[in-house]
Amino acid sequence: MAYLSDIEIAQQCEIKPITEIAKKAKVDEKYIEQYGKYKAKIDLSLLNDTDRKDGKLVLVTAITPTPAGEGKTTTTIGLADGLARIGKDVTVALREPSLGPVFGVKGGAAGGGYAQVVPMEDINLHFTGDFHAIGAANNLLAAMLDNHIQQGNALGIDVRKITWKRCVDMNDRQLRFVVDGMGGKANGVPREDGFDITVASEIMAVFCLASSITDLKERLSRIIVGYTYDDKPVTAGDLKAVGAMTALLKDAIKPNLVQTLEGTPAFVHGGPFANIAHGCNSVMATKLALKMGDYAITEAGFGADLGAEKFLDIKCRMAGLTPDAVVVVATVRALKMHGGLDKKSLDTEDLVALEKGIPNLLRHVSNIKNVYKLPCVVAVNRFPTDTDNEIDFIIAKCKELGVNTVLSTVWAEGGKGGEALAREVVRLCEEEQGDFTFSYELDGTIEDKIEAIVKKVYGGDGIVIMPNAKKQIAQLTDLGFDKLPICVAKTQYSFSDDPTRLGAPENFTVTIKNVKVSAGAGFIVVLTGDILTMPGLPKSPAAERIDVDENGKISGLF
Numbered sequence: 061m062a063y064l065s066d067i068e069i070a071q072q073c074e075i076k077p078i079t080e081i082a083k084k085a086k087v088d089e090k091y092i093e094q095y096g097k098y099k100a101k102i103d104l105s106l107l108n109d110t111d112r113k114d115g116k117l118v119l120v121t122a123i124t125p126t127p128a129g130e131g132k133t134t135t136t137i138g139l140a141d142g143l144a145r146i147g148k149d150v151t152v153a154l155r156e157p158s159l160g161p162v163f164g165v166k167g168g169a170a171g172g173g174y175a176q177v178v179p180m181e182d183i184n185l186h187f188t189g190d191f192h193a194i195g196a197a198n199n200l201l202a203a204m205l206d207n208h209i210q211q212g213n214a215l216g217i218d219v220r221k222i223t224w225k226r227c228v229d230m231n232d233r234q235l236r237f238v239v240d241g242m243g244g245k246a247n248g249v250p251r252e253d254g255f256d257i258t259v260a261s262e263i264m265a266v267f268c269l270a271s272s273i274t275d276l277k278e279r280l281s282r283i284i285v286g287y288t289y290d291d292k293p294v295t296a297g298d299l300k301a302v303g304a305m306t307a308l309l310k311d312a313i314k315p316n317l318v319q320t321l322e323g324t325p326a327f328v329h330g331g332p333f334a335n336i337a338h339g340c341n342s343v344m345a346t347k348l349a350l351k352m353g354d355y356a357i358t359e360a361g362f363g364a365d366l367g368a369e370k371f372l373d374i375k376c377r378m379a380g381l382t383p384d385a386v387v388v389v390a391t392v393r394a395l396k397m398h399g400g401l402d403k404k405s406l407d408t409e410d411l412v413a414l415e416k417g418i419p420n421l422l423r424h425v426s427n428i429k430n431v432y433k434l435p436c437v438v439a440v441n442r443f444p445t446d447t448d449n450e451i452d453f454i455i456a457k458c459k460e461l462g463v464n465t466v467l468s469t470v471w472a473e474g475g476k477g478g479e480a481l482a483r484e485v486v487r488l489c490e491e492e493q494g495d496f497t498f499s500y501e502l503d504g505t506i507e508d509k510i511e512a513i514v515k516k517v518y519g520g521d522g523i524v525i526m527p528n529a530k531k532q533i534a535q536l537t538d539l540g541f542d543k544l545p546i547c548v549a550k551t552q553y554s555f556s557d558d559p560t561r562l563g564a565p566e567n568f569t570v571t572i573k574n575v576k577v578s579a580g581a582g583f584i585v586v587l588t589g590d591i592l593t594m595p596g597l598p599k600s601p602a603a604e605r606i607d608v609d610e611n612g613k614i615s616g617l618f
Contacts, residue, residue, distance in 0.1 A: 066172050067617045070180035073321045082317060085151060085325035085352045086112070093314065095188050098179050101314040102327075104272065107347055114350040115149075116384040116489040120359040120439075121368035121428075123421050124562070125552055127403055128393040131172065131441045131471060135389045135478075136359040138175035138470020139439075139485065141322040142478025143355050148486065150324060151353030152177070155331040155341045155361070156191065156316070157184050158259045160231040160595055163603035167618040169331075173471030175478070177318050177326045181614045190267075190329070191229045191258050193312035197280075197305040198263045202226045204301045205285050206241065209249050215298055216288040219251045223576065224285035225593075229258035233596030260336045260593040265547075265581035267309065268330035268342040269378055276313060277306050283580035293539060295579070315345040322475050325352065334361030335552040336593050338370040338583070343379040355489070362552040364388060364424040369517050372432050373498050374545045374583055382496045385488035386428045386436045387481070389468075390421045392446040392454070398563045407445040414450055418457055419564035423519055423555065425463050431499050431516050435492035437484045438465040502543050506533045506575065509546045510586055514570045518555045525572045532575040536584065539577075547583045549591040557589035 064072070078100045082092050091109075093101040120136040136152060143150040154177065157169035168184035170177045177183055186192070202224055209217055228235065235255035241248030258264060262283055270276035281297030288294060296302055315329040329345035332338050339361035340346075349356035360367030368386070376382065392414065393406040399417030401410055421438065428436045438458050440451065455465040466484050469477030500512035507525065514520040525533070536542060553559035556568045574587040597603070606616035 065618060066176060067180060067615065069174060070176050070178050070321070071613070073178055075178050076319060076323050078317060078319070081319045081323065081325050084323070085317065087317070087352065092317075098318065099182060099188060100317045101188060101311065102317055102348060104314055104344065107344065107351065110351050112351050115354040115356050117346070117350060117381060118355060118357045118385050118387065118485055118489070119368060119371060119383045120357060120387045120389060121364040121424070122362070122389040123394060123424055124363040124365065124398065124554060126394040126397040128391060128397050128406060130389050130391055130394055132359055132389050133169055134172045134175045134471050135387065135439050135441060135468055135481075136357055137171040137177060137320050137326070138468060138475060138478035139387065139481050140324045140326075140357045141175065141320050141475025142470070142482035143357070143485070144322065144324050145475045145479055146482050146486075148482070149354040151349040151356050152320065152324060152326040153341050153345045153349040153356060153358040154326060154328045155359075156187055156328055158191065158257065158331055158333070159185070159229045160257050160259070162617070163597070163606070164231045164595065164601055165598040167602055174321060174474035175470040176321050177328060178321060179318070181617055183318060183328060184617055187328075188316050190312040190316070191331070193308050194261060194263050194267055195227055195229055195258045197308045198227045198258070198261045200305055200308065201283070201285065201296055201299070201301050204299050206248055208299055215294055216290075217286050217294050218289045219249055221291075222251065222286035225254050225256045227256045227258045227261045231257065231595040231597045233594065236592070236594045254594070256593040257595060259331055259333045262578045262581055263305075264330065264332045265337055265578055267313065268332055268338070268340060269375065269581055270313065271343055271379065273306065273310065273313065276309065277302055279580040279582070280305050284577060291535070293579075313344070315342060315348050334367040334370060336549045336591060338374050338547050338581070339367040340371045340375045343375065346379070346381065364427060365517050365555055366548075366550065366552055368428065369499065369513065370547060373500065374547060376496075377498060377545060378582060382494075383434055384494065385485055385492075386434050387439050387485065388421065388424050388428060388436060389439050389441060390454070391441045391443065392450045393443055395421060395454070400562070409447040409450060411449060411453060414453055417563055418454065420562070421454070422457060422461060423564040425458060425461055427517055429461060429463060431497070433497045434494040435488040436463050437481070437488060438463055439468045439481050440465055441471065442467045442469050500546075502545060506537065506542050506546070506584055510548070510572060513546060513548060518570065519564060519566060520556060520568050520570055522569050523572055524569050529572045529575045536575065536577050541577045541579065541584060544577070545583045547578070547585050549585060549587045549593075551589050551591065559589070
């Protein structure tokens with residue numbers, strides 16, 4: 061049987077005018093700024109003007125990712141459409157895709173099959189220009205920093221201690237390490253430099269955590285760009301860059317409204333990666349979704365040890381949010397890969413591999429239920445090759461943890477395939493009371509908080525701090541940043557910092573290589589393993605297969 065590609069499904073869908081979707085989301089026309097017929101930005105004043113009570117907040121997260129795929133965004137969208145089909149008033153809040161994965165190996169992030177947000181091509185490409193604005197604000201700050209040094213360096217910035225990098229929203233390994241300012245005195249001060257991908261920029265984190273334009277400006281002003289000769293931090297506020305940076309971000313900061321294939325309102329806004337940043341859409345999009353729907357469905361990137369941990373310990377803490385239920389997405393195929401099975405062998409029943417791999421799912425589920433104390437359901441994305449024996453095995457194992465398992469067929473059936481999951485989510489929200497708890501409190505030392513995450517969430521024995529990181533922790537503590545939450549940059553492929561250790565590894569420590577402050581975002585970034593803040597393209601990038609015909613119709617996006 062020939063399946064349609066994601067882009068073919070999206071292009072065949074009859075998209076409703078965005079004004080209709082806004083009406084469904086109870087957004088008055090005066091708050092809508094249209095970007096063509098099918099996209100709009102929503103004025104921030106709506107959040108202050110509405111007196112609607114917040115709806116229920118549902119987080120969708122997943123097991124540790126594998127090349128077999130899990131379908132977290134697809135499940136999020138299909139669950140929302142499933143809730144709409146059983147008569148619930150529902151909205152979705154999602155991240156915007158980065159161009160890096162779109163043209164690289166992972167593809168877009170607008171869902172898949174019959175559970176997508178549309179217009180899929182726009183969302184995956186330039187959308188409403190938010191990422192361009194974030195990149196421009198980031199690079200304006202970089203330009204003003206280097207200009208300040210060129211024009212006499214009144215602040216006494218040590219060029220060897222500059223921490224601010226330029227950024228571009230593309231996987232470009234060539235830019236990881238550069239030397240710039242070459243060519244003589246008129247062309248700047250020569251120094252070692254480098255680029256991050258836009259989604260790893262602190263501006264992205266600030267943008268996603270800001271609660272208003274005023275809060276955005278305050279956060280931007282606190283961003284540390286480097287240190288003086290006597291180790292005093294230099295901020296964007298010191299460089300008088302904040303007003304101009306905010307001017308570049310003033311439209312981007314407004315959440316974007318689009319729709320699912322079945323016409324459910326979707327707020328798609330902001331997009332930090334979860335392996336190198338905090339992995340959630342903007343606070344303002346989440347708050348809008350909560351105001352405009354009785355149920356707001358959102359997701360956090362990669363496995364629950366990354367996206368969900370950061371959503372719960374950073375975003376919920378800062379924004380005062382409490383999830384009512386959590387969905388953990390898994391596939392039989394991915395769990396068999398965690399059990400050591402090769403990708404080519406996933407189509408045959410293998411209960412031995414499944415038994416070896418299922419501890420990965422059970423650890424994530426246990427964390428949600430026992431560390432964060434939240435009601436939880438497992439959603440198994442069913443593939444045609446999954447056998448009843450394999451499904452029954454997962455159901456029985458999750459039952460032992462007191463968690464129900466629901467089959468999801470949203471990729472093939474859209475909202476219809478998410479109705480059973482929708483009913484279980486409603487039951488959790490209405491019948492099971494959580495006792496939401498963070499995995500650590502803020503008053504511990506930086507080391508205490510990192511250790512709490514490693515032991516409680518990853519299942520490790522502790523941490524090993526490299527000498528350089530020890531110095532950085534001491535400096536940040538002296539500067540008064542030790543009471544901030546922690547954002548761990550770690551491989552997404554394992555609970556540990558070693559991507560080859562699949563399943564639920566035990567008896568491991570996590571090595572802390574670098575520790576830096578994102579003072580504007582309001583968290584400490586902890587770098588482990590070989591994590592890169594600028595990815596590279598694969599041998600055969602997706603970009604090679606993307607094309608446009610003479611009518612402007614795009615093909616090859618997925």
